[in-house]
Amino acid sequence: MSRCPVLALDPLVRDRIGETRRLVEGPPLTRIELPGEVPVWTVTKHAEARRLLTDPRLVKDINRWDLWQRGVVTRQWPLIGMVDAGRSMFTVDGAEHRRLRTKTAQAITARRVESMRPVIESITRRLLDALAAEGKDGSPVDLKAVFALPLPMAVVSELMGVDPAEHPRLHRLYKAFFSMLTPQDERLAVIAELDEIFVAMVAARKAAPGDDLTSALILADEGGEPLTDEEVVGNLKAMVAAGHETTISLICHAVRGLLNAPDQLARVRAGEIPWETVVEETLRWSSPATHLLLRFATEDIDVDGTVIAKGEGLAISYSAIGWDPEQHGENADRFDVTRPTPIRHISFGHGPHICPGASLSRLEARIALPALFARFPRLSLAVDDSELRNLPIVTQNDLAELPVRLA
Numbered sequence: 399m400s401r402c403p404v405l406a407l408d409p410l411v412r413d414r415i416g417e418t419r420r421l422v423e424g425p426p427l428t429r430i431e432l433p434g435e436v437p438v439w440t441v442t443k444h445a446e447a448r449r450l451l452t453d454p455r456l457v458k459d460i461n462r463w464d465l466w467q468r469g470v471v472t473r474q475w476p477l478i479g480m481v482d483a484g485r486s487m488f489t490v491d492g493a494e495h496r497r498l499r500t501k502t503a504q505a506i507t508a509r510r511v512e513s514m515r516p517v518i519e520s521i522t523r524r525l526l527d528a529l530a531a532e533g534k535d536g537s538p539v540d541l542k543a544v545f546a547l548p549l550p551m552a553v554v555s556e557l558m559g560v561d562p563a564e565h566p567r568l569h570r571l572y573k574a575f576f577s578m579l580t581p582q583d584e585r586l587a588v589i590a591e592l593d594e595i596f597v598a599m600v601a602a603r604k605a606a607p608g609d610d611l612t613s614a615l616i617l618a619d620e621g622g623e624p625l626t627d628e629e630v631v632g633n634l635k636a637m638v639a640a641g642h643e644t645t646i647s648l649i650c651h652a653v654r655g656l657l658n659a660p661d662q663l664a665r666v667r668a669g670e671i672p673w674e675t676v677v678e679e680t681l682r683w684s685s686p687a688t689h690l691l692l693r694f695a696t697e698d699i700d701v702d703g704t705v706i707a708k709g710e711g712l713a714i715s716y717s718a719i720g721w722d723p724e725q726h727g728e729n730a731d732r733f734d735v736t737r738p739t740p741i742r743h744i745s746f747g748h749g750p751h752i753c754p755g756a757s758l759s760r761l762e763a764r765i766a767l768p769a770l771f772a773r774f775p776r777l778s779l780a781v782d783d784s785e786l787r788n789l790p791i792v793t794q795n796d797l798a799e800l801p802v803r804l805a
């Protein structure tokens with residue numbers, strides 16, 4: 399492990415672009431140091447990532463991690479909540495993974511999520527009204543706080559049956575969860591509070607099922623092996639966390655990309671380039687997941703002469719993978735909706751754990767973005783792009799805020 403130079407990630411992500419460039423220029427497998435001085439491997443190239451993401455020798459069970467077994471990494475590690483997230487489809491592999499995942503994946507196929515279109519459209523309209531009210535008389539308004547953040551939370555809540563009255567509390571808890579500035583004791587308390595919310599919700603649905611996906615998960619038979627309460631809670635937590643945090647990023651970065659490229663925006667608005675392309679190019683150029691944590695090698699894995707030793711951890715650096723020139727050509731670091739399509743990115747992952755919510759997030763973005771630009775044709779950034787800051791957490795490519803002017 400000590401053989402190659404190590405890129406230490408900045409815990410506060412003050413230069414995400416610079417770090418991504420260094421990874422893109424480096425070898426397909428690179429040593430990085432996660433905040434808290436935790437060394438892991440990361441894969442930074444499209445082809446190698448696809449191979450590793452279908453390699454059954456890499457698993458998500460934290461007990462396979464040498465640093466965890468030896469007590470070097472403990473619950474005091476600031477990123478522990480990203481890896482030790484309870485038993486769910488996010489943390490289990492093989493046949494058990496299929497058992498945990500199938501019901502959820504089937505509920506949100508491309509065909510099924512189409513039925514959510516009217517709900518998403520009405521949430522979008524309501525939030526555009528809120529945005530108009532906030533940004534009247536040309537004052538700057540935070541597009542993230544007022545539009546991009548509440549929208550996916552409302553949608554995933556509708557799907558899972560989360561009470562809208564909980565939204566403010568959930569936003570406050572996730573803000574603390576996804577920030578390195580939160581002291582660890584506080585983060586552990588936040589994780590415990592999130593657990594309480596979801597445990598209580600599963601108990602309530604058990605007593606009185608509704609027509610939401612949480613109830614469906616409770617009632618699912620799964621070939622005679624229904625999910626345990628712990629597994630339903632784990633899946634629910636994963637769905638709510640993944641279903642909103644990533645889509646916020648997708649919406650914000652699509653807006654940012656378009657506002658910084660007025661000629662491209664004009665062609666999209668003229669109908670020459672479909673919104674679908676905007677969404678796919680955004681996912682490639684600015685993947686919502688920066689570094690996805692973490693898989694563990696159950697035996698030594700040789701990747702073209704570089705060995706991930708048994709017990710070592712591997713991250714997937716989707717930001718760098720989206721900029722792989724081998725896959726996407728030179729200038730892959732640029733947002734360009736005119737590049738040859740289809741854009742074959744893997745920002746939703748690849749293999750058995752590929753994002754089950756991909757269709758839902760695509761639908762949300764394809765509804766939200768055209769509606770936003772139709773309602774506010776003169777939308778512009780209220781600050782220089784260089785002033786936009788990332789959330790202080792290495793795993794998420796998400797802006798702290800996105801100040802815009804509506805007119």
Ligand code: STR
Binds near residue numbers: 488643686687794
């Ligand atoms: C957050 C904490 C939690 O309660 C459950 C999960 C499981 C799903 C994870 C989520 C986590 C963090 C954000 C992730 C998401 C799956 C996809 C999402 C990693 C650990 C991405 O950012 C791509």
